[in-house]
Amino acid sequence: MFEKIWNNHVIVAGEEKPSILYIDLHLVHEVTSPQAFEGLRLTGRKVRRPDLTFATMDHNVPTKDRFNISDPISKQQVDTLTENCREFGVKLYDLNTIDQGVVHVMGPELGLTHPGKTIVCGDSHTSTHGAFGALAFGIGTSEVEHVLATQCLQQSKAKTMVIRFNGKRKPGITAKDMILGLIAKYGTDFGTGYVMEYTGEAIRSLTMEERMTVCNMSIEAGARAGLIAPDETTFEYLRGREYAPQGAAFDAAVEQWKALCTDDGAEFDSVLDFDVDSLIPQVTWGTSPGMGTGITSSVPVPENLPTENERKAAANALEYMDLKPGTPMTDIEIDYVFIGSCTNGRIEDLRAAASVARGHKVSPRVTAIVVPGSGRVKIQAEKEGLDKVFTEAGFEWRDAGCSMCLAMNPDVLKPGQRCASTSNRNFEGRQGRGGRTHLVSPEMAAAAAVQGRFVDVRTWDFKSEVKA
């Protein structure tokens, strides 16, 4: 599949040099674009295809009182995006539109993400869009400028890896557990230099939103991009969306999309197997997404790890996380819960978290926030009454944005606070200096909010909806 998408987009094939690859969709946000637009201005260049370029603001946006950005530097960055989009003719989904949201939630929701497209954004989690069978990857600001100016990128072809998720998920096991489990097993750099294609029965049975969760964290495995072959699930998701082809054009597109799938017998540079049958809910304990384990396990003992570098890294991580080796994961108490982000901020994530929270109360020791991935997710959730479920349980219900995934906005952990987070990175300081992040699924995060510590969601007391 990678091969087919690649070949469809090569304009000039490089022999000893990188190829020139055409880009079908360029998503832009406020943090990694100002210097790129400035570069165009300095060289007198224009945006070549404003019609293929879409922008939104997400990283800096406050999730309450959102029109009042109190940090002047954040405000300047948001205002700069508005001015740049106006000057260069780029479509912007700003805070006044219901489509504004985390850029990787917004793109698919608008139907901009199609199978077979090449998609880039100055953001590493662009890999999310690979869930549709699009070749999607993050780029730096110099490349953002390159794409704005030329609608192309110079790219060397990546190697290919197939990851076969074998078996079936047991109840309580989520797409987040699949990708966290994979990274815990194989590490954070086994994908470096590769485009990964995820296959297997456990992938086929995922919804579109669950596939996005898996592909989103491909970058946490080091991969350039993640890919899932499009199928009926993909087509049904896209049907009728604003930027999806309509009517007969849609049917014709589906025929083309079907042809993208990897041919039987295609060869990959690397093949990995991952067993889903035995997977249990995952929680990270360290400061790298690969430092994770099952909820029924304990914090590892660094001395037992195989290499000197791993022992050192684990010891550093445990010191930062203030965890003792051998502590059962279910003994770890938390102060904060963040449900949201481009990994787990979609409607199905909020439904899943709400099903756990319903009829329970957030522990008095915990502050818990729910941040919808986009304005549309927020509206849908409110239509379904999920906001009420959350607020009655003691969660705060916020506006759309990146929020505490990277804390470039007012949602920041205080030093020493411990957070159960549905986001993608547990790096030191990621959610605020001295903050301690544990990555989990939305269900596990909601359960932790109620208990004030991690619990195995498979044993959860689900309260059914109270009928009026």
Added chain:
Amino acid sequence: MEPFVKLNGLVAPVDRVNVDTDAIIPKQFLKRIERSGFGQFLFFEWRWDEQGNVIPEFNLNKPRYQGASVLLSRANFGCGSSREHAPWAIMDYGFRCIIAPSFADIFYNNCFKNGILPIKLSEEQVDDLFNRTNATEGYKLNVDLENKTITDGEGLNIPFELDEHRRQFLLQGLDDIGLTLQHEAAITAYEAKRAAGATA
């Protein structure tokens, strides 16, 4: 872009695996809209404590590593966020070359856009360089991109590999947008073909 040809520079070690771009430049400094001035924030949370006091144990704060231009680190350097602010901070601080066993893809690519040479060596070679750097105050390396060698004037001579295109790109300090635009006609033809309904 400033070309990279040769460098004779002091080596500073950051002995950690998986140094992520959040550590290289924390997010509170990504709000600026300029490309310059990020060096002062490099490894911010490792250089200063929460009260703003210098953390003397961190290598970049030690007098012996002041003025370093070669950064030595461990596997998967630059992982995480795509922020180009990371190489901007590294360059602005004064580093021109990074040596590690492996680099994350996006970061690696971003280095070349900014005149920084990232060199991949084996784990054993990197171990050896850590030992040499730790043992000798003022330890310097000569990095020669024309000949793809690293020497230290004391008998060490390590050849390194680099994609030929990337090597030329750094040696000449090329503008790659300009290079792509040389293919303007091909891009336009491709767009025309696509607009006429050819398969994407």
